[in-house]
Amino acid sequence: MSSNDAVIGISDLSTRFGDAWIHRHVNLEIGRGEMVALVGGSGSGKTTLLRQMIGLLAPTQGSISLFGEPLYGGGVERERTLRRRFGVLFQHGALFSSFSVYDNIAFPLRELRSLDEGLIHDLVMLKLNLVELLPRHGLLMPAELSGGMVKRVALARALALEPELLLLDEPTAGLDPDRSDNFVRLIRVLGKELGLTVVLITHDLDTLTALASRVAVLGDQRILAFASLDEIIHIDHPFIRNFFLSERSRRPASPH
Amino acid sequence: MAVPCIKIVTGGDGGRNVLLSGRWTLNMLAPLLDSLRPALAEQAAAGQITWNCLEIEALDSTGAILLWRAWHRRLPGLLLAKPEQLRIFERLEETDHQPPARGVPHSPFEFAISIGGGALRFWRSLADFIALVGQMLLVAAHLLRHPRDTPWREISATLFKSGVLAMPVTALVGFLIGIVLSYLSSLQLKQFGADIYIVNILGLGIIRELGPVLVAVLVAGRSGSAMTAQLGVMRVTEEIEALATMGVSHSVRLVFPKVLALGVVMPMLVLWATAIALVGGMVSAQAQLDISYGFFFDTLPKAVPVINVWIGLTKGLAFGILIALIACHFGLRVRPNTESLSSNTTTSVVTSITVVILVDAVFAVVTRELGMPG
Numbered sequence: 001m002s003s004n005d006a007v008i009g010i011s012d013l014s015t016r017f018g019d020a021w022i023h024r025h026v027n028l029e030i031g032r033g034e035m036v037a038l039v040g041g042s043g044s045g046k047t048t049l050l051r052q053m054i055g056l057l058a059p060t061q062g063s064i065s066l067f068g069e070p071l072y073g074g075g076v077e078r079e080r081t082l083r084r085r086f087g088v089l090f091q092h093g094a095l096f097s098s099f100s101v102y103d104n105i106a107f108p109l110r111e112l113r114s115l116d117e118g119l120i121h122d123l124v125m126l127k128l129n130l131v132e133l134l135p136r137h138g139l140l141m142p143a144e145l146s147g148g149m150v151k152r153v154a155l156a157r158a159l160a161l162e163p164e165l166l167l168l169d170e171p172t173a174g175l176d177p178d179r180s181d182n183f184v185r186l187i188r189v190l191g192k193e194l195g196l197t198v199v200l201i202t203h204d205l206d207t208l209t210a211l212a213s214r215v216a217v218l219g220d221q222r223i224l225a226f227a228s229l230d231e232i233i234h235i236d237h238p239f240i241r242n243f244f245l246s247e248r249s250r251r252p253a254s255p256h
Numbered sequence: 257m258a259v260p261c262i263k264i265v266t267g268g269d270g271g272r273n274v275l276l277s278g279r280w281t282l283n284m285l286a287p288l289l290d291s292l293r294p295a296l297a298e299q300a301a302a303g304q305i306t307w308n309c310l311e312i313e314a315l316d317s318t319g320a321i322l323l324w325r326a327w328h329r330r331l332p333g334l335l336l337a338k339p340e341q342l343r344i345f346e347r348l349e350e351t352d353h354q355p356p357a358r359g360v361p362h363s364p365f366e367f368a369i370s371i372g373g374g375a376l377r378f379w380r381s382l383a384d385f386i387a388l389v390g391q392m393l394l395v396a397a398h399l400l401r402h403p404r405d406t407p408w409r410e411i412s413a414t415l416f417k418s419g420v421l422a423m424p425v426t427a428l429v430g431f432l433i434g435i436v437l438s439y440l441s442s443l444q445l446k447q448f449g450a451d452i453y454i455v456n457i458l459g460l461g462i463i464r465e466l467g468p469v470l471v472a473v474l475v476a477g478r479s480g481s482a483m484t485a486q487l488g489v490m491r492v493t494e495e496i497e498a499l500a501t502m503g504v505s506h507s508v509r510l511v512f513p514k515v516l517a518l519g520v521v522m523p524m525l526v527l528w529a530t531a532i533a534l535v536g537g538m539v540s541a542q543a544q545l546d547i548s549y550g551f552f553f554d555t556l557p558k559a560v561p562v563i564n565v566w567i568g569l570t571k572g573l574a575f576g577i578l579i580a581l582i583a584c585h586f587g588l589r590v591r592p593n594t595e596s597l598s599s600n601t602t603t604s605v606v607t608s609i610t611v612v613i614l615v616d617a618v619f620a621v622v623t624r625e626l627g628m629p630g
Contacts, residue, residue: 084283097593114286115318122321125351135357143593162282162316193343194316 005031006068007165007197008053013062015048022048024221026062032164035191035198037208040218041239046201049218050169053199054088055079066165084108086165087158091173093150095142101128101153102138108160127156130190148179152186159190166191168200172207184210205244217243258313260284262295274299277311280319289322296326306334309341320344385585388511392581395505395512410513418479418514419521423528425478426471430529433470434462434536442544451545455552458537459560464627467530468571469616472579475522476608480583483514484604487587488597496588511588515580522576523569530568563627571619575612582608 008030015022022045030036038046051057052064055071064071066082073079095104105124109115115123125135131152145153151171158166171187172180184207191198191211202208208215208229215232217224219239225232233244258278265273278284285292299305307323309315324345329352331345363369399406441457487510490496496506534556541547586604590596 081283098595112282112286114289116289119289119318119321119325122325122348122351123317125354126317126321126348129347129351129354135354137357139357139359141593143591162318 007032007034007066008199009065009068010049010053011063011065013049013052013059013064015045015052016060021221023059023218026221026223028216028223028226030197030199032197033195035188035200035211035213037212037215038199038201038218039203039208039215039243041243044218045221046218047169050167050199050201054086054167055083084161085163086167087161087163089151089154089158089166089168089171091169093142093154095145095150095154095157097142099142100138101133101140101142101145104142104153105138105157105160108157112161123160127159130159131156131186147174148183151175151183155187155190159194162194163196165197165199168198168202170201170203172202172204177206180204180207181210187211260288260292260319262292262299264299272302272305273308274305275308275311276323277313279314280312280322281314281316282318285318285322292322293326296323300326300328300332304334305332306336307332309335309337312341315341315344317344317348320348324348381585381589384589385581388507388581388585388588391507392512392515395508398508399512405508407509407513410509411517414514414517415521417482418475418518419525422475422478422525426474426525426529427532429470429474430467430533431536433466434458434533434538435540437461437466437533438537438540439544442541446545451547452551452555454537454541454545454547455555456559458534458541459556460564462533462537463530463560463568464564465616465620467533468526468568468575469612470533471522471525471529471572472575472612473609475518475525475576476579476583476605476612479518480579480608481601481605483580483583484587484590484601485597487511487584488590488600491588491590492592492597506588511580511584514584515577518576518580519573520576522579523572526568526572561627567619567623567627571616574615574619578611578615579608582611 006029008028010026010028013026014024026049038049040046048057052059053066053071058072067085069078069082071079071082095101096107099107102124105127106120109120109123124138128135128138133149133152133156137149137153142150142153166187168187172183175183187198188211190196198211200207200211202211212229214227215229216226217232217237217240219237224237224240225235227235232240260278260280261276263275263277265275307327309323312319320341330349337345438454438458442451442454445451445454445457487496490510496510499506499509538549538552541552542549583604586600586607590600
């Protein structure tokens, strides 16, 4: 893959917190339309890496580029334009608790300051429909939503600016298996329909197998492997064996 | 990247074609909305035309909605579009057919309802406050019988945070107020040649009135808001619920130490701030009226009966307990969202200061026979 195609390009990235090295010389390239899962043990720096990709945290060394452009530099205007090209779904939704659902989704659109309220209304209704919520849900406040609905609204807000790249931090954490399956299906359908590149962090094997076209395994301060799930399970590494195989074998056999 | 573009082509059969091209996406459209919208409306009004979307490089929901609105929310009779574009329009049609959200209808008695609601909320809040006071009495009785349960660490922490750390700011404000009061009074007193009465004015005014109220306002702003915010965030993060599941009562562990510690530390702060304010007044009196420090010290006990100090300290005690109770009351009322946190913190501080001044007026009436010289 040429680097021009890469939606996310991470080269020679190292991160240090205090005296502890979280990453050393990490390289990763994610191409357009891919659905990549980042997995790794607790403390392996998955969330740190995700936060670096979205520019919330600057790496100690190395560089990150999104859509072939460097993440930092070039003035406020350029950085802002770049940031509008991706959407982030935070683990706990991070909905603005003083806004209603409608206003939460409308917020990024209003911030553009060039759309009129009629257009914003239509867009919000469309996004609510995309995440399978009804117009009346727009009147609710975040405190009144169930966990699954919070995730849906947060997804609708992440999609508000028509991003090309969607980053998900633990999209199914805290959802029951049924809701979790529904949400995963929703992400997969939307990803295809909107042509999104998706990067997700997950601990949940079901989510992983259902969504990820490729898996990046973080461990020992680097990327241990970056390949399709089938190839990954055959890699002989203690963490990979534990993560994939033990959990697989513990699960009851699926009914036929 | 190609700019969204509208082109009119007259076909071989004489029919008109509207040829759309470029990237019809949010990024590209946002700056062009004002010019595109009328252009689309004009074409849509023209009647028998063919809309050709095949040349559109990218169409996202913003672009689709723009067209959809120009088409009066239905597909035009003659449309050339790719399947994936049609899917977006189908979604829009589906969205339009969903039942619209209905807010709560407005009642003609809105005004009466809001007054009644406000009165009910006030009543409920007052009842909760009285319950909190009762709970504190129960906790105090419980702790007298079981002294081992006394939360010493929490009490000591509040003493330090609300007392020791408040000393610099109360001293600074007290000193400056002392100077200002003394300076302004001396200007008046000079005119009557009643210079030595500066001691009476400062002594009575600061010890009995200004010292306690000043400290109470500062502590309400400083410690009261902090207590409300702390309890509020603990409510948001479910820490209070976690305490309850461990069998630890939040009134014993969180509210009572604050009330007790503020009750203990406020009289001390009042004493401290009063003393510093008197020093400030003394300095200014010496500079303005040439009243020596020695004379000031000598005259003060004669001009101000010592009962005034006790009145001041009692006020401090009452204000301290009230501020802590009000702060905790509003802290426990916080609901898990940021708006509620900020509004409760504001209400807590405003209520504390108002209540302090009301109670101060009550004190003034009740003690009007006490401590006046001569």
